[in-house]
Amino acid sequence: MKFDRIDKVLRATVLLLALSAPSAGLAKLTIEITGGAGSGIPIAVVPFKWSGEGSSPEDIGAIVAADLYRSGRFDLKPPSDFLSRPSQESEVRYKDWRLIKAETIVVGAITRSGEDEFDVNFQLLDVYREKIKIGLKFTVSEGQLRQVAHQISDRIFDEMTGIEGAFNTRIAYVTMKQKENGDRLYELMVADSDGHNPQQILQTTNLPVLSPSWSPNGRDLAYVSFADGRSGANVWIQNIESGNRRPVARFDGNASAPAWSPDGRALALTVSSAGNTDIYILQVASLEIRRITKSLAIDTEPAWAPDGSHLVFTSDRSGRPHIYRVNTDGGQIRRLTMEGKENAAASYDPRGERLVLVTNRGKGAGYQIGVFYPSDGRTDVLTKGTLDESPTFSPNGAMILYATKMGREGVLAAVSADGRVRQILKLHEGDVREPAWSASR
Amino acid sequence: MRRFGTIFLALFLGIAISGCAASKKKGGSVEVEDATIGSSTESSSSGIGSEDTTAGEIIILESDDQGDMDDPLGQRVVYFDFDSANLTPEAQMVVEAHAQYLSGNPGMAVVLEGHADERGTREYNLALGERRANSVSEIFQALGVAPDAIRTISYGEERPVSMGQDEGAWSLNRRVEILY
Numbered sequence: 001m002k003f004d005r006i007d008k009v010l011r012a013t014v015l016l017l018a019l020s021a022p023s024a025g026l027a028k029l030t031i032e033i034t035g036g037a038g039s040g041i042p043i044a045v046v047p048f049k050w051s052g053e054g055s056s057p058e059d060i061g062a063i064v065a066a067d068l069y070r071s072g073r074f075d076l077k078p079p080s081d082f083l084s085r086p087s088q089e090s091e092v093r094y095k096d097w098r099l100i101k102a103e104t105i106v107v108g109a110i111t112r113s114g115e116d117e118f119d120v121n122f123q124l125l126d127v128y129r130e131k132i133k134i135g136l137k138f139t140v141s142e143g144q145l146r147q148v149a150h151q152i153s154d155r156i157f158d159e160m161t162g163i164e165g166a167f168n169t170r171i172a173y174v175t176m177k178q179k180e181n182g183d184r185l186y187e188l189m190v191a192d193s194d195g196h197n198p199q200q201i202l203q204t205t206n207l208p209v210l211s212p213s214w215s216p217n218g219r220d221l222a223y224v225s226f227a228d229g230r231s232g233a234n235v236w237i238q239n240i241e242s243g244n245r246r247p248v249a250r251f252d253g254n255a256s257a258p259a260w261s262p263d264g265r266a267l268a269l270t271v272s273s274a275g276n277t278d279i280y281i282l283q284v285a286s287l288e289i290r291r292i293t294k295s296l297a298i299d300t301e302p303a304w305a306p307d308g309s310h311l312v313f314t315s316d317r318s319g320r321p322h323i324y325r326v327n328t329d330g331g332q333i334r335r336l337t338m339e340g341k342e343n344a345a346a347s348y349d350p351r352g353e354r355l356v357l358v359t360n361r362g363k364g365a366g367y368q369i370g371v372f373y374p375s376d377g378r379t380d381v382l383t384k385g386t387l388d389e390s391p392t393f394s395p396n397g398a399m400i401l402y403a404t405k406m407g408r409e410g411v412l413a414a415v416s417a418d419g420r421v422r423q424i425l426k427l428h429e430g431d432v433r434e435p436a437w438s439a440s441r
Numbered sequence: 442m443r444r445f446g447t448i449f450l451a452l453f454l455g456i457a458i459s460g461c462a463a464s465k466k467k468g469g470s471v472e473v474e475d476a477t478i479g480s481s482t483e484s485s486s487s488g489i490g491s492e493d494t495t496a497g498e499i500i501i502l503e504s505d506d507q508g509d510m511d512d513p514l515g516q517r518v519v520y521f522d523f524d525s526a527n528l529t530p531e532a533q534m535v536v537e538a539h540a541q542y543l544s545g546n547p548g549m550a551v552v553l554e555g556h557a558d559e560r561g562t563r564e565y566n567l568a569l570g571e572r573r574a575n576s577v578s579e580i581f582q583a584l585g586v587a588p589d590a591i592r593t594i595s596y597g598e599e600r601p602v603s604m605g606q607d608e609g610a611w612s613l614n615r616r617v618e619i620l621y
Binding site: 184199200201202203204205206207208210211224225227230231232233238243245254256257270272274275277298300301314316320321342344345358366367387389390405408434 | 470471472473474524559560561562563564565567568569571572574575576578579592593594595596597599600604606
């Protein structure tokens with residue numbers, strides 16, 4: 001249906017929720033991208049024309065180009081090859097772009113239209129048909145310009161690949177810095193999917209933070225932490241905007257590994273009591289809790305099927321950790337992974353067709369990220385590290401974000417689901433770990 | 442004399458622990474500090490971040506000075522094989538010695554802190570540390586330590602004592618610390 005609108009300039013004024021400004025002095029993630037050049041859809045993103053004093057507050061063209069490049073599905077033509085720099089269709093000489101073999105070009109302009117108001121115009125052009133495929137106008141404040149850039153990327157990705165874009169989404173992760181006196185400083189962070197606009201959600205000293213899980217509406221995070229130096233691990237739910245948080249589990253034992261149900265009403269989690277670790281489902285509103293697995297083995301890391309019908313989880317009931325599934329009523333427990341020495345931390349893609357997991361193929365291979373197909377039992381190993389962990393699909397299933405090591409340092413990496421393009425997100429100082437990708441903005 | 446020092450320290454820590462605070466910071470962020478862990482005089486160069494392990498370390502240092510490492514009560518940490526919660530014969534001896542001491546001193550409380558090396562997922566390791574602490578707890582209970590006097594806690598792979606990425610480092614991190 002949206003393809004009917006080609007040729008037409010859609011005028012959309014987009015109201016965006018203002019995010020609270022990032023706290024000062026926060027360590028920012030830096031990004032390195034490797035691989036991926038020279039194949040995919042040939043596209044040229046022309047730097048957006050700026051009309052106003054000084055320079056544009058955000059380089060939208062560069063943000064869009066980086067988004068498209070990271071996805072691994074585009075062959076981005078370098079701006080140094082461009083013969084002209086149009087900012088709208090009427091200025092375009094299509095032969096300039098045929099010469100450099102760009103089949104599609106992105107043009108646009110940013111204009112200051114008020115005190116804190118900017119008009120962003122963008123067009124996606126088909127070079128061979130000489131036609132406008134998409135045209136959009138946004139009117140936003142300065143703080144929303146990056147978000148607009150990601151929305152433009154989403155529209156382009158959708159139009160060119162037929163897959164919904166997932167650039168205008170957020171990620172959560174944990175950072176850890178060890179101070180000179182030995183104290184370990186943990187921060188739970190939320191940022192844009194490209195690592196920008198980091199916001200601190202929680203800070204703890206010497207109390208580990210792990211396993212963040214987004215509520216489906218993107219408003220709350222569940223995570224594991226420790227109330228103090230005496231108590232074991234517990235699961236907390238925290239509202240991102242207000243900062244209000246509460247422990248959800250009060251049992252004789254520990255709770256961990258929260259996973260939000262697709263309808264947002266329940267958490268699957270792990271409860272350890274007297275050394276025995278099993279899977280439970282907790283209703284978030286009533287705190288009513290139901291036991292799902294009952295074994296002497298370690299059962300942990302539950303994750304929901306997108307239709308809510310069953311969970312997958314890690315269990316060492318066969319001796320080594322492997323992936324199992326269980327219906328949400330506790331019935332029909334079945335082992336899924338048969339290959340490899342160990343498999344753990346599985347979660348579904350949005351369609352429920354693939355599982356991303358941590359796999360150890362044995363013979364000293366260590367731990368890599370794999371994609372497992374329950375339909376035929378095959379696993380594609382996507383990464384080459386030895387301590388790769390915490391994989392999470394992007395909301396459109398096209399990318400996988402995970403934690404890895406560069407030397408001693410913990411960094412995040414994003415890999416296109418075909419494994420071709422890899423992006424590293426790291427801190428200037430300290431570890432980044434435990435990524436989780438939100439399904440919504 | 443050594444034992445007195447330990448008890449005193451444990452009491453002191455018990456008080457300090459109650460000082461843990463959670464305060465809300467502007468911008469929706471929450472700040473939580475384990476106030477029992479200070480950067481004060483006891484800060485350890487090995488980077489152990491737990492108040493309890495700080496107590497444990499002091500005792501080990503004293504033991505070193507006295508040259509009584511042969512005394513199983515002088516050993517506060519027992520080590521495990523990869524992905525295992527089974528006690529080695531040596532660990533069994535240490536655990537039994539502590540169990541006998543504690544069952545003869547009924548007023549004392551003990552914390553069993555389970556840890557894992559960095560291999561495997563963080564959540565699995567949290568469960569593995571719990572399982573290790575529990576296997577020590579079972580021996581304690583079998584030898585007469587009151588269940589109420591035992592508390593187990595797992596930090597999984599989150600509090601390594603050795604930062605290396607080899608078997609030497611990993612073997613030091615797969616441990617249960619016996620803290621009282």
